[in-house]
Each structure stands twice: as C-alpha cells, then as structure tokens.
Amino acid sequence: MQPVVLRIGTIWGPLVDPESPFYPIPSYISAVLRGDEPPPLHADDGGDSCYAPDAGRAIALLMTTETLRHDTYNVSSGRPAANRDFAAALQAVVPGARPGLEPGGQSGPYLDIARLTRDTGFTPAFDVAAAVADYVAWRAANPR
Template sequence: MKILVTGGLGMIGAHTARALADLGREVVVTGHRRTEVPSFLDGRVTVETLDVTDRDAFLALGARHDIGDIVHLAGTIPGEDPVGFFRTDTAGLLNALDAARAWGVRRFAVASSVGVYIGRSEIPWHEELALPTADLPHLIIAFKKAVEPLTTHSLAGSGVQPVVLRIGTIWGPVIDPESPFFPIPRYISAVLRGEEPKPLYADDGGDCCYAPDAGRAISLLMTTETLRHNTYNVSSGRPFTFREFADALRLDALPGRQGGPGEDPYLDITRLVEDTGFAPAFDVAAAVADYLAWRAENAR
C-alpha cells in the first residue's frame, strides 16, 4: 500500500515524503504549480501532476495506485480575492476527503496550523485547549481552523481515522527564501547575499521546527500502528529565541524584545512524543548549519 502526499513538492510535503521513503514506504506525491522535484526526493517517490480541485482527476489516482493513507498538505497562497482562495482550498480538501472515503484508506492526515490557538493565553499550547473565537491575522489560519471540523465530520463513521496536524512554524530546505511568514529565511538569505540583515530582537521567538524534523514527525503519525488521538501538535516542542539564530550565524541581535516584556507561545508535543516516540534531531545551530549547506547548492 502506498501513501499519497498532496502538495508533496512543497516544503513540508517534500520532507514528509522523504521521511516516509526513509521508513521504506512507497510514496506518491502530487504537484501542480510547483513541478521541480527536490534532489533528496529524486528517484525515491512517484510524482503525479494533479490539480486537487479536479475531483475526477483526483479520484482517478486510485485506479493507478493502491493508496492506503493520505496526507493532505496541498494548498494555495491567498491573492486579492478571499472568496476565491477559500473556494479553491475547500474544493481541494473535499476532493481529498472524497478520495479517502472512496478508497477506504486507513488514515487521512490534514494540515491545520499553530495559528488555531490564537487567543489562548496559556503557554505552551496543547491539544486539550478549546479553540477560542478570535480575530485571526491571515486567511490561511482562518481556513486551517475550518479544516478541522470539516475533516472530522466528513470522516465520521467511515472507518477512516482523521489525523489533524496542528503544524508549528516550520522552516528549512525548499522554503521560500523570502517567506513573509517567518523572518529567518529572509535573514539568512541576506547573509548569503553578503548583506547585513535587518537586526532581530534577541529575546523574540517562540515556536520553531526544522523541516526535516517536521516531516519525520508526520511520517511517524502515518506509520505508527495505533494513534490514541485524532489531533496532534507538530513542532519541536521547545521555544526558541532569535538570539540562537544570530549566534549560529555569528551576528549581533538587538537586546530585549520588540514588543516589551512577555513570553512567546510555542507548541507542546507531549502527545506526539508519547504516541510515536518522536524526538527532534536538530537544534537551532544544527538546523542553521544544515540549511546553509543546502543553500550552497540550491536556490531555495
């Protein structure tokens, strides 16, 4: 049986596919607008070009591959039309759920976000917290918050186990070097161009996880025999500070915090660790060293 990873040529999808291949699983990845296969996946996975909003094309994958599990990570970046964004990503999700039910897969994992906890003051954020009604800073977070009940209700009674992935702040090989969602890739890219990056405040930080670790966590959630829960935080399980990144790059950081005293939230991964045995392999220094080595030969 194969594992399907939609959006498998994006950052999190590619590292998930690599981790699954490392575990000896047969992996099918889909790509649409992005078609370049990262070198670490070359020859190790089957690549299908697929617009996940095309229901017939999505379901046709089941005639070509014996798919036993689905990791749905495909998504888009919002443009000027919020309704168009929601329509596109909802259609992709519903088609993936249709496929999960039609093929009778064992597990269906779907990307949610650390952002669903916005509004909770408890730190760290853990899965037992009720999700509050709150003003959300981005359309993607709003969609991810809706993904959770759409997925669990769609699979109720189907025999397919939903696995909601509340994914933290992930960075690493294949990320957009100028990502607007996390300052570290832009910071490192400036260094690689020989520029002085805009200084970061040393004590700012919060949740952070290197992409190979995140991919391995998701792979374990797909391959562990028994999962006791349907929702898991996916991250490193420890807070970081920008001082750690500056130190790894031998740069200076501004003292203190930009917004004054306080504490930045991060994800508790106790549930992930207890059910899968996951442990991060990268601290900040090791992640920076690995990423610099990757960028020496790759544009992103």
C-alpha cells in the same frame, strides 16, 4: 481509517521561501549569505519553530504508527528558541556574520509535543545550531 488532526507550527528549512514575510529567520539567513546586513531582529523575540526535515519525519510517524491514542497532535519542535539562538548558530557557520540584533523582545508560545513523542517516539533531530548549519549547507548547494 482513523482521521487525525495535525496542528502544525512554523516550519522552516529547505524549499521554504527564503524571503518569506511570515517568519524572519529564512530572510535573516539569506541576507547574511548574500553578504548583506540582515534586517534587525529583537534578540529575545522568538518562539517555537520546526526544521522541515523534523516536521516531515513527525508527520510520517503519525501516518505510519499503527495505533494512535489521540485524534489531535501538535507537530513542531516543542521548545521555544530566541532570535539570539539563531544569530549565534549562524555566526558559528558563517565566519564574519554580524548578528543584527537589537535588545529586547519576548519569547512566544510553543506547541507541546508530548502526545506526539509518547505515541510515535518522535523527538526533533535538529536543535537550532544543527538546523542552521544544515540549512546553510543546503543553501550552498541549491540556488534557492
């Protein structure tokens, strides 16, 4: 048995607490879906996050790949996204959504997933727009 350490980034999506105080995107989307004005976010704030189905697939690949060349892997999207990206994606799928963005902010760090990609073939299937669209559709069919 080969032990592997997974450094897992911020995961969001179906089954996440929609009012989580730890990551602003789920509560932002929840406010818009309720018809409320979302809490203001700085447009350029952001960082790396991974949509839950992608994170699950990455972990499954790490569990099932026969030979891994490293003992530590980052699990995330591998790219930063700003709050403005999430707001634009939400506006595209929820007509009339107001972005609630303030100017400023800065992008945070991201996790390098090159090892994960090289050793398992993983690449995220969801960009910000696809993740937001999928999450909004999931929320429409699920009470949480």
